[in-house]
Amino acid sequence: MDEFHPPPLHKMNTTPPRAFQALQEAERGLQALKEAGLIRKQRLSQSACATVQMFNGRAYKTFCSNDYLGLANHPAVVQAAQDALGQFGLGSGASHLISGHHQAHERLAERLSSFQAAHIPHVQTLTFSTGYMANLGVITALASLSKVAGQATDEGTSIYSARLNHASIVDGIRLASRQSRLKLTLFDTEDLQSLETQLMADPMGHKLIVCDGVFSMDGHLSPVTALLDLAIRYDALLLIDDAHGFGVLGEKGHGLLEHLSLNSERLIYMGTLSKAAGGFGAFVCAHQSLCAWLFQKARSYIYTTAMPPSIAAAALQSLDIIEGHEGQTRRAHLNGLIACWQDTLQLKHWRKVGSTTPIQPVVVGKNELCLQLDQTLQSMGYLIPAIRPPTVPLHTARLRITFSANHSTEEVQSLAHVLMDLENQVMHP
Ligand SMILES: Cc1ncc(COP(=O)(O)O)c(C=O)c1O
Numbered sequence: 568m569d570e571f572h573p574p575p576l577h578k579m580n581t582t583p584p585r586a587f588q589a590l591q592e593a594e595r596g597l598q599a600l601k602e603a604g605l606i607r608k609q610r611l612s613q614s615a616c617a618t619v620q621m622f623n624g625r626a627y628k629t630f631c632s633n634d635y636l637g638l639a640n641h642p643a644v645v646q647a648a649q650d651a652l653g654q655f656g657l658g659s660g661a662s663h664l665i666s667g668h669h670q671a672h673e674r675l676a677e678r679l680s681s682f683q684a685a686h687i688p689h690v691q692t693l694t695f696s697t698g699y700m701a702n703l704g705v706i707t708a709l710a711s712l713s714k715v716a717g718q719a720t721d722e723g724t725s726i727y728s729a730r731l732n733h734a735s736i737v738d739g740i741r742l743a744s745r746q747s748r749l750k751l752t753l754f755d756t757e758d759l760q761s762l763e764t765q766l767m768a769d770p771m772g773h774k775l776i777v778c779d780g781v782f783s784m785d786g787h788l789s790p791v792t793a794l795l796d797l798a799i800r801y802d803a804l805l806l807i808d809d810a811h812g813f814g815v816l817g818e819k820g821h822g823l824l825e826h827l828s829l830n831s832e833r834l835i836y837m838g839t840l841s842k843a844a845g846g847f848g849a850f851v852c853a854h855q856s857l858c859a860w861l862f863q864k865a866r867s868y869i870y871t872t873a874m875p876p877s878i879a880a881a882a883l884q885s886l887d888i889i890e891g892h893e894g895q896t897r898r899a900h901l902n903g904l905i906a907c908w909q910d911t912l913q914l915k916h917w918r919k920v921g922s923t924t925p926i927q928p929v930v931v932g933k934n935e936l937c938l939q940l941d942q943t944l945q946s947m948g949y950l951i952p953a954i955r956p957p958t959v960p961l962h963t964a965r966l967r968i969t970f971s972a973n974h975s976t977e978e979v980q981s982l983a984h985v986l987m988d989l990e991n992q993v994m995h996p
Pocket residue numbers: 696697698699700702733735779783808810811839840841848849
C-alpha cells in the first residue's frame with residue numbers, strides 16, 4: 568500500500584491562518600497611516616554623526632541630531648572607547664547584578680553622582696542602557712513604593728505627568744499602572760495653579776510629579792523650581808527627565824538642576840549619555856535610599872545586559888570634556904548660535920519657538936506641508952526631518968531644528984534665510 572504523504576501545510580486548501588489576517592490588517596493600517604501623512608521612514612547614514620553627513624550616497628547639512636556639543640565623533644571620546652575595547656573587549660557579558668557590572672560602570676556612576684552632589688543630598692547613581700529604559704525602570708519602581716513589604720494594602724500612588732512629556736515617560740506610567748494601584752493626572756506646565764489644586768485635594772499616600780526638564784520637541788525649559796516648591800509643600804517626589812539639558816545647561820554642564828541652583832532630596836534626576844554626551848546610555852541620580860530601592864526594583868536595570876564597558880569609558884571622557892574648559896567653550900559657542908538664530912529668523916506664517924536651548928523648532932501645522940518642506944530641504948542638501956503627531960500634538964507638525972557646537976554662525980544664518988525664502992515661496996506662490 569502506498570504511503571500517504573500529507574501535502575505541506577502551506578499548500579493545503581484551508582481557511583487562511585490567523586497570521587494571514589494579521590498581514591491584511593497590517594497592510595490596511597499602513598495604508599491608513601499613509602493617507603494621513605503619518606508614514607515614518609528612516610534614512611541610511613553612511614558616515615559618522617556630524618554637521619555634514621552622508622545619507623544614501625549624498626552629503627547633507629544636518630540640523631537634526633541631539634549631538635549638541637559635537638562629542639559623538641570627538642577624537643578623545645572615540646580614543647577612550649577604542650582603548651577600553653582593546654582592554655576589556657566588546658560585551659559586558661551579563662546584567663549588572665550577575666557579572667556585567669564593570670569598574671568602568673562604577674566609575675561612571677560615581678562621576679555622575681559628583682555632578683549632582685550639590686543638588687541631591689546623599690546622591691547615588693544607577694546607569695541604564697538607554698533613557699527609555701531608565702524612565703520605564705524608575706517610574707515603575709517608584710510607583711511600587713506604595714505597596715512595600717509589611718503593609719497590608721497598597722496605598723496607591725498618584726502620578727502627575729506633564730502633558731508634553733516624552734513617550735518613554737508615558738510608557739513608564741502605562742507599565743506602572745499594570746503593576747501598582749495608580750492614579751494619573753496630566754498637567755500643563757503653564758497652569759501650575761490647577762496642578763496645585765489637584766495636589767491639595769489628593770488623598771493618595773504617595774505622590775510623584777514627572778516632567779521633562781527640556782521639552783524635546785519644543786526646546787522649552789520646564790518650570791522645575793515651581794514644581795519642586797509644589798513637591799515640597801504636598802509631600803511629593805519630583806522626577807526630572809533632563810535628557811536634553813544634561814551637558815548643555817549649567818556653568819559646568821551638569822544640567823538643569825545646576826542651571827536653576829536647586830537642592831532637595833525629593834529630586835530624582837534622569838539624564839542621557841546619548842545626546843550632549845555624544846555616546847549611549849542613561850542614568851538616574853537620587854538620594855541613596857531611593858537609589859537603593861531602584862537598584863532592587865527597576866526591572867529595566869536588573870533584567871538586561873549591562874552596557875559595554877567601552878561605552879562607559881567613552882562617557883567618562885565625555886564628562887571630562889563637558890565639565891572642563893572645552894565644554895564651557897562649546898556651550899558658549901552653542902549659546903551664540905541660538906542667539907544668532909533667534910535674531911535672524913523672522914517668520915510671518917510659521918511659528919518660531921522662542922527657545923533658549925539648541926532645540927529650535929519651526930511649527931508649520933499641517934502634516935503634508937511639513938513633509939513637503941522636509942523633501943524640499945532634502946533636495947537643497949539639508950536634513951531636517953518633519954516631526955508629526957503623535958510625537959507632537961495634532962496640527963503642530965514641525966521641523967525640529969537642532970544645533971550642535973560644531974555648526975558655524977554662517978551655517979545657522981544661511982539656514983534661517985533658506986527657511987524665510989521657503990516660507991515666502993510656499994505662502995505667496
Ligand atoms: C526627553 C527624553 N527622554 C528620554 C529619551 C530616551 O533616551 P534614549 O534615546 O537614551 O533611549 C529621549 C530620547 O529621545 C528624550 O528625548
